Amino acid sequence: MLVKFCGMTRQADVDAALRLGADCCGFIFHEGSPRALRPEAAARLASGTLKRVGVFVLQNADAILRTVARARLDWVQVHGAQTLACEAELARVIGPERVIRVLWPGRHASLAGLEAEMRSHAAYCGHFLLDAGTTGTGGSGRNLDWQALAALRAPRPWILAGGLDADRLSLAIVQSRPDGVDLNSGVEDAPGLKNHGKMAAAEAAIRSARAELRTLHRSLGGRNGAGPAHE
């Protein structure tokens, strides 16, 4: 289960994510966000073994690639209306495994529609991130319909986002069975200011949900959908 703490602005918060054994830290490069930071500020944040993910809403491929270099990014999260051509260019230059494509289940009347959209992006990304709402305004604190996502057949591993906090994480994971989780406003005191106690509680909730899923998987003889939901 990949764990990403997003909307990082402070060194102490990145350090906390590292201590908790997270996989990724996210930096928001979108001026409209209260969590926005400049590439130079992100570059100054040391992140050890964490994958450094840049979140982009309005930028084209050239601008994204400039920020990849300036902020020392490992992965890019395409979180807006970027075209397939933009994603193809990113995948060509940095490799598809370094691209996270954000999609919004709320735009689709059915899982089949979401799966079709996923298939059209699959060649250009290594992960999908599913967020609440219908637009590139992330950090909304709203939840997705986790039960509806349980039947999702995704062509790539997918990360669940949208208002996840320690209280809701276990249920969210057990119901939707994602390959990763993205935590943001649910572990904050205020936008961009993470609360280390909430981060630790979220990490504990993820561990307990994973244990519950393993037990479920074993009790079902490893035969049904308790395993990863991507193809």
Ligand SMILES: O=C(O)c1ccccc1NCC(=O)[C@H](O)[C@H](O)COP(=O)(O)O
């Ligand atoms: O977090 C923001 O302020 C933001 C603004 C514009 C685009 C994306 C943004 N966040 C990217 C994320 O991946 C968030 O973690 C995701 O939207 C979930 O946020 P939350 O609902 O607060 O858990």
